[in-house]
Amino acid sequence: MSSLLSYSGLSTKIRAMQSRLLTTQQYRELAELKTVPQAVAYLRQKPAYQNTWSSLSEDDLHRGKIEQLLVNSIYDDFTKIYRFSNMEQRNFLDLYFCRYEVSIMKECLNKIFDHRHVDLDLSLFKPFFDKHSKLDINKLTASGSVEEFVTNLKGTPYYQPLHALARLEDPTLFDYEMTLDLYYFSTIWKTKDKLLKKKDLEEITRAYGNKFDLLNLQWIYRSKQYYHMNSADIYALLIPVNYKLKKKEVSALVEADNMNTFESLLHQTYYGQRYDKLDSHTLEEMYSYIMKHVLLVASKQDPYSAATIYCYLYHKEHEIDRLITVLECIRYGCSPEDTMSYIFKS
Numbered sequence: 001m002s003s004l005l006s007y008s009g010l011s012t013k014i015r016a017m018q019s020r021l022l023t024t025q026q027y028r029e030l031a032e033l034k035t036v037p038q039a040v041a042y043l044r045q046k047p048a049y050q051n052t053w054s055s056l057s058e059d060d061l062h063r064g065k066i067e068q069l070l071v072n073s074i075y076d077d078f079t080k081i082y083r084f085s086n087m088e089q090r091n092f093l094d095l096y097f098c099r100y101e102v103s104i105m106k107e108c109l110n111k112i113f114d115h116r117h118v119d120l121d122l123s124l125f126k127p128f129f130d131k132h133s134k135l136d137i138n139k140l141t142a143s144g145s146v147e148e149f150v151t152n153l154k155g156t157p158y159y160q161p162l163h164a165l166a167r168l169e170d171p172t173l174f175d176y177e178m179t180l181d182l183y184y185f186s187t188i189w190k191t192k193d194k195l196l197k198k199k200d201l202e203e204i205t206r207a208y209g210n211k212f213d214l215l216n217l218q219w220i221y222r223s224k225q226y227y228h229m230n231s232a233d234i235y236a237l238l239i240p241v242n243y244k245l246k247k248k249e250v251s252a253l254v255e256a257d258n259m260n261t262f263e264s265l266l267h268q269t270y271y272g273q274r275y276d277k278l279d280s281h282t283l284e285e286m287y288s289y290i291m292k293h294v295l296l297v298a299s300k301q302d303p304y305s306a307a308t309i310y311c312y313l314y315h316k317e318h319e320i321d322r323l324i325t326v327l328e329c330i331r332y333g334c335s336p337e338d339t340m341s342y343i344f345k346s
Contacts (some may be wrong), residue, residue, distance in 0.1 A: 022046070219234070
């Protein structure tokens with residue numbers, strides 16, 4: 001009963017926000033538009049984007065500005081959910097919030113490695129960000145080198161893992177981004193048991209457990225198929241979590257002599273046996289399908305748990321990825337049919 005009472009108001013709020021997510025028909029209407037300004041005008045009419053896009057002028061219709069506004073709509077929704085949550089629900093949201101910190105740090109690192117300017121407009125999210133994060137965005141965005149960037153992370157939990165990369169002879173952007181991801185994933189898995197209880201813990205363990213297993217499968221496959229990495233280097237990339245994917249199965253996949261053997265071993269795993277369409281060629285597509293399935297089932301079975309929050313945020317972020325894809329397709333003159341095929345694959 002206490003769980004029902006604590007989540008009933010929040011679930012109602014999230015259902016209202018879910019009703020604003022775009023439908024397949026609306027994606028089709030977007031895909032049929034001929035120009036980016038037309039697409040922007042279309043999105044301005046949608047309740048989910050009216051507020052964040054109201055000040056966008058014709059002069060601001062460049063890729064970076066539009067994508068930043070789309071991402072800001074995620075932050076805006078996250079803030080609304082947080083304000084509507086009680087202390088127990090905020091424990092999960094505080095854990096989830098690290099995802100956005102990692103995303104912002106990756107943007108800054110991309111700017112440094114690409115020698116380009118990054119203008120992170122966090123105006124809508126800044127009051128919340130300043131209250132909940134130890135990151136100094138102004139210092140990070142102004143960093144002119146990786147060394148300066150890492151130094152500006154002192155006092156945050158991200159400093160030590162990134163500082164440790166200095167041991168490498170010539171660390172790449174990939175090294176820094178992978179280190180951030182692994183730190184974030186490991187932190188979630190280690191701290192969830194301390195912050196969550198009962199149904200919340202059960203559903204979030206299931207959601208993240210599936211996510212980490214599927215990401216590891218993707219990384220093993222890519223490492224072997226495209227980069228021909230040795231086993232030791234592949235192990236270093238993997239999230240140190242085993243859920244349905246057993247340690248011995250991970251080792252067998254990493255050590256597989258060829259891709260035919262990998263394929264055979266993949267079919268013997270929990271995921272290969274549960275999902276008929278899963279193979280090495282559909283790993284990325286099936287990742288999205290399986291995660292949607294896991295989260296939808298969890299939110300329906302336990303609508304008064306943290307799974308409801310995670311499910312909405314997952315779909316909102318997925319929508320933003322799709323919208324960026326649609327806008328890119330429009331920009332490059334792709335046919336509506338091709339655009340929709342790209343969307344359905346994601």
